[in-house]
Amino acid sequence: MQSRIALVTGGTGGIGTAICKRLASMGHKVATNSRNLERGQEWQAKLKAEGFAVSVFPGDVSEVESARTLVESITNELGPIDILVNNAGITRDSTFHRMSALQWQEVINTNLNACFNVTRPVIESMRERRWGRIIQISSINGQKGQYGQANYAASKAGMHGFTISLAQENARQGITVNTISPGYIATDMVMAVPEDVRAKIVAQIPTGRLGTPEEIAYAVAFFVPDEAAWITGANLSVNGGHYMGW
Ligand code: CAA
Secondary structure: OOEEEEEEEOOOOHHHHHHHHHHHHHHOEEEEEEEOOHHHHHHHHHHHHOOEEEEEEEEEOOOOHHHHHHHHHHHHHHOOOEEEOOOOOOOOOOHHHOHHHHHHHHHHHHHHHHHHHHHHHHHHHHHHHHOOEEEOOOOOHHOEEEEOOOOHHHHHHHHHHHHHHHHHHHHOEEEEEEEEEOOOEEOHHHOOOOOHHHHHHOOOOOOOOOEEEEEEHHHHHOOHHHHHHOOOOOOEOOOOOOOOOO
8 A cells, every 4th residue: 555644633632642652653653743843752662662663743723824824744754644643632521511611612623623724734735736525523422412512512523524525525636534433432532421420321232341542543544544435425424323314
């Protein structure tokens, strides 16, 4: 397979780390961003010790200018981005009647507005070069909703609306745009859910367990090769059977 240049936003997180490793092991040059460069460099050293080379650049994808600078730095250092995984995401869970404007805005800015902020400076070069892969990491809760997640579910449902519009606009330019909707994965984000609440959620998953970050990375890898050129605008559920809408 041809070696490509990939940007995985939020690559230092649970799912992000597995995606970076998977793309690197496929022979691609992988970059990610970190809002805290010191922590990002620690993460990079840990991956290097495990045999994975991933470049870390400073950048906050929730901000237009910071995302633009991030893309510019990666392009200058590694070359134009071929594979973009919009993975950065946060939760600020609260029932809506108690939710603050800040809890709403932080989630929409990081999960949804970041898709604009990062994809916009990437897309023109992909269109010119007539090859690209854009993958949104959404969530089961964007498909089914979740008690306490009006902000998060709105952002994640919005990500797939973004996917299906971009897929249409860029199909003739050799760019595929797809969504992956992970279910509950064993990461710090899910472990932050109170244990009793989490136990009730796991009880609803047909496979009887949380997913692993590697199981999401596998789905990302599926969309990348040339053989996947006709798969665009899809929303791939990877959730252990937790939600089977179609
Ligand atoms: N359906 C119906 N009622 C529910 C409910 C549900 N799913 N969850 C909670 N309630 C009810 C409770 O039973 C309780 O009722 P009573 O007062 O009658 O006992 C009431 O709502 C209040 O519940 P809490 O005590 O939990 O309220 P809280 O204000 O302390 O916390 C919450 C609310 C923050 C939403 C908390 O319930 C919570 O953290 N829920 C989990 C949310 C969640 O799944 N987040 C996913 C994070 S991981 C992620 O997002 C990754 C991904 O993509 C999957």
